[in-house]
Amino acid sequence: CSRQQVELKADCNKGYVTVKQVCFHTGVNPTSVDLVNIGKDEEVKMKPGQVLYIVNKLYPYTVQFAEESGKTDTRVEGKIQTKKMPREDSFENDDVEPVPRKTMKVEVVDTKGSSANPKLSHTSVSPQEGASSKKASEHSGHWSQGLKSSMQDPKMQVYKDEKTVVIKDKYPKARYHWLILPWDPISSLKSVTRDHLELLEHMDAVGQKMVEQCPARESLEFRLGYHAVPSMSQLHLHVISQDFDSPALKTKKHWNSFTTDYFLNSEDVIEMVRSKGKVIVKDNVSELLKLPLRCHRCKQQLSTIPQLKEHLRKH
Numbered sequence: 001c002s003r004q005q006v007e008l009k010a011d012c013n014k015g016y017v018t019v020k021q022v023c024f025h026t027g028v029n030p031t032s033v034d035l036v037n038i039g040k041d042e043e044v045k046m047k048p049g050q051v052l053y054i055v056n057k058l059y060p061y062t063v064q065f066a067e068e069s070g071k072t073d074t075r076v077e078g079k080i081q082t083k084k085m086p087r088e089d090s091f092e093n094d095d096v097e098p099v100p101r102k103t104m105k106v107e108v109v110d111t112k113g114s115s116a117n118p119k120l121s122h123t124s125v126s127p128q129e130g131a132s133s134k135k136a137s138e139h140s141g142h143w144s145q146g147l148k149s150s151m152q153d154p155k156m157q158v159y160k161d162e163k164t165v166v167i168k169d170k171y172p173k174a175r176y177h178w179l180i181l182p183w184d185p186i187s188s189l190k191s192v193t194r195d196h197l198e199l200l201e202h203m204d205a206v207g208q209k210m211v212e213q214c215p216a217r218e219s220l221e222f223r224l225g226y227h228a229v230p231s232m233s234q235l236h237l238h239v240i241s242q243d244f245d246s247p248a249l250k251t252k253k254h255w256n257s258f259t260t261d262y263f264l265n266s267e268d269v270i271e272m273v274r275s276k277g278k279v280i281v282k283d284n285v286s287e288l289l290k291l292p293l294r295c296h297r298c299k300q301q302l303s304t305i306p307q308l309k310e311h312l313r314k315h
Helices: 130-138 143-150 194-213 252-259 266-276 285-290 305-312
Strands: 006-011 016-021 031-033 036-038 043-046 051-055 058-067 104-110 157-160 164-168 177-182 222-227 237-241 263-265
Touching: 016 031, 016 036, 036 043, 157 194, 164 194, 177 194, 194 222, 194 237, 194 266, 222 266, 252 263, 252 285, 252 305, 263 266
Parallel strands: none
Antiparallel strands: 006 016, 016 043, 031 036, 031 051, 051 058, 058 104, 157 164, 164 177, 177 237, 222 237, 222 263
């Protein structure tokens, strides 16, 4: 298994690497991303800042999108063009200044400088100085890693305990919009298992506490939930008031990400994990982001965001 443990496939346009376990004996020599095991023939999207353990939580690697000098490395599939490319459902951070796009190659970096060199399909493996490489990747400023830095910023924190931290959404889509994040490195709902049930319940309880302490709780409604396919790495629970009165709410994607089934209620996620052991996201769920604008209260269809906001003020 050590000769061909995993298969990696880079999607440079979207900024992630698909990791697939190909070794048969997954129970004996499991591959994991952020310490969450990957099952046989299962695929996980790994983004910069996450750690891939090749076997038995050993041989840690991180992914870096490094600028290429000279001729193109044909071992890597795809290029990142100089023009702006669409990010995968990147509605959460549309306000962020885009990172300049250049032709790049993907390198998998051994974070401990180990002499072990497992065979990885579709990528080049380049062992380097361990600790510094991992640190550079985790603090590279890649847009998908923004939450990991924000959750460590005391100016952004409004509450924290031993399991979670609550921060203000940097681009709130309503008058009150908080994010609840676990301290443990959990990339997204796809990484959640029944072992995380207690944590999910704790995050929901913290969200309810935020609502109870809100000075406008008597006049506003709130929802607690997760985006089905978040664009930002690190699991986070949205606590958002239903007024949607914010200049940062600018696009149809913004609106539909909170007012359609793309937004998964916290209680529904907890029940799904309790009964099925994981979160099941419907196929083509991202198509919901393209739906026409409709008022979340009376379901009236509006043509533009300004018209929608004017309509909301009448409710």
